[in-house]
Amino acid sequence: MTTVEQATEIVLAESKDYGTESIYFENALGRVLAEDLKADRDLPPYNRVTMDGIAISFAAFENGIRSFKIIATQAAGETTFEVNHPSECIEIMTGAALPSTTDTVIRYEDLEIKDGIATVQTEAVSKGQSIHLKGIDKSKGDLVAAANQLITPALISMAASVGKSDLLVKQLPKVVIISSGDEVVNIDEMPNAFQIRRSNNYTIKAALQQYCINAEMIHIPDDPVITKQEIKKCLQQYDVIILSGGVSEGKFDYIPKALEENAVKKLFHKVQQRPGKPFWFGKHENGVLVFAFPGNPVSTFMCLRRYFCVWLEQSLGIAKQKMFAALEEDFVFTPALQYFLQVKLNVNDKGQLLAKPVAGNGSGDFANLLDTDAFMELPLEQNNFTKGEVFRVWPFAVNGQW
Numbered sequence: 571m572t573t574v575e576q577a578t579e580i581v582l583a584e585s586k587d588y589g590t591e592s593i594y595f596e597n598a599l600g601r602v603l604a605e606d607l608k609a610d611r612d613l614p615p616y617n618r619v620t621m622d623g624i625a626i627s628f629a630a631f632e633n634g635i636r637s638f639k640i641i642a643t644q645a646a647g648e649t650t651f652e653v654n655h656p657s658e659c660i661e662i663m664t665g666a667a668l669p670s671t672t673d674t675v676i677r678y679e680d681l682e683i684k685d686g687i688a689t690v691q692t693e694a695v696s697k698g699q700s701i702h703l704k705g706i707d708k709s710k711g712d713l714v715a716a717a718n719q720l721i722t723p724a725l726i727s728m729a730a731s732v733g734k735s736d737l738l739v740k741q742l743p744k745v746v747i748i749s750s751g752d753e754v755v756n757i758d759e760m761p762n763a764f765q766i767r768r769s770n771n772y773t774i775k776a777a778l779q780q781y782c783i784n785a786e787m788i789h790i791p792d793d794p795v796i797t798k799q800e801i802k803k804c805l806q807q808y809d810v811i812i813l814s815g816g817v818s819e820g821k822f823d824y825i826p827k828a829l830e831e832n833a834v835k836k837l838f839h840k841v842q843q844r845p846g847k848p849f850w851f852g853k854h855e856n857g858v859l860v861f862a863f864p865g866n867p868v869s870t871f872m873c874l875r876r877y878f879c880v881w882l883e884q885s886l887g888i889a890k891q892k893m894f895a896a897l898e899e900d901f902v903f904t905p906a907l908q909y910f911l912q913v914k915l916n917v918n919d920k921g922q923l924l925a926k927p928v929a930g931n932g933s934g935d936f937a938n939l940l941d942t943d944a945f946m947e948l949p950l951e952q953n954n955f956t957k958g959e960v961f962r963v964w965p966f967a968v969n970g971q972w
Contacts, residue, residue: 572838573950574908580837581851581877584859585884588741588809595729595737598721600782602740602886607715610732612705617668621700623681624688625672628697630656637689644669659688668701675700718887740886743809745778745785747771748800750816750825751792751865770814770870777874780967781882785812798828805832805858812878815865817850825862826850834860842950843908845869849877868938872910872945875964895925895946895963901955903948910945912938913963925963939966
């Protein structure tokens with residue numbers, strides 16, 4: 571049977587660059603930047619005032635002048651005014667460009683203003699205070715954002731600052747989610763006593779939306795002919811097919827045979843893990859990848875997070891730091907399988923990330939996912955796991971938050 575490490579290696583070997591596309595920067599949040607962004611001018615582009623107050627020449631203050639005549643008031647966005655005498659000042663607002671004949675700003679809180687005269691009430695004045703100097707952040711032509719990073723609100727702000735209205739981003743694969751089984755019905759239907767509502771496909775779709783992928787969804791009945799036909803169509807229309815259910819060894823599990831009949835090469839079937847042991851992975855001759863997950867909800871979700879998301883991140887060039895946590899209590903698992911334990915993460919007062927095991931009712935207990943926020947990967951060569959031991963965790967959310 572394929573080990574988790576072997577399965578991971580096989581899946582990641584099929585990582586693929588799907589190219590790039592240019593999109594409007596306001597629509598780029600969550601996408602992966604595919605170009606370096608450079609400053610089109612100095613940042614800030616002028617000596618920018620950072621406090622409301624008066625602008626003076628520090629030399630005048632050094633020479634003992636404490637009262638300054640206000641000769642003009644300058645707001646942000648206005649042309650600068652200039653002082654002509656050391657005893658003059660400009661009343662100036664935050665964000666305004668500093669007049670070239672001044673070099674220091676004294677805030678209102680340290681002034682007394684009466685009859686157009688501003689008198690300094692403190693001796694704690696230093697040259698250049700309350701000024702954000704031109705080019706101190708970045709010079710024209712400097713790199714402000716490197717390629718191969720997730721586009722965040724901060725990066726959107728930077729793109730706007732450097733006048734980059736269109737951004738080159740990594741192209742996303744076209745994905746279809748196929749659910750199967752006569753036991754599942756639409757969410758707006760009332761199931762019979764022997765049926766359930768479809769949910770796995772919506773789970774997968776929601777998870778992919780974290781990567782800005784808007785996957786399409788198809789449901790096929792337990793019919794071998796229809797199964798083969800639908801998979802054949804999808805192999806011509808999509809880059810990736812994700813299936814949920816029908817990959818075990820039941821009489822109505824037609825997926826593996828249908829994939830084989832459609833010339834999809836099996837790269838592995840069954841992984842030495844729980845949940846998700848029946849996981850099937852393959853590749854069509856035209857390059858389409860097939861991730862066929864078991865139908866149990868927890869199995870589907872674990873395989874999606876542990877394999878598909880990791881493959882997608884590598885394909886898009888997203889670098890993620892591994893996350894580890896310490897077990898909050900002892901745990902025992904005896905089968906010779908790599909176990910993905912559902913845990914609740916929290917941080918103690920020492921800054922340590924802890925993982926508390928949450929008991930469930932097997933791989934079909936999708937309600938238990940609501941009480942947990944990560945899988946902890948426990949090695950198959952170990953059976954007893956002691957409080958305080960550290961293992962890798964796979965958070966359910968993929969955007970840097972739990």
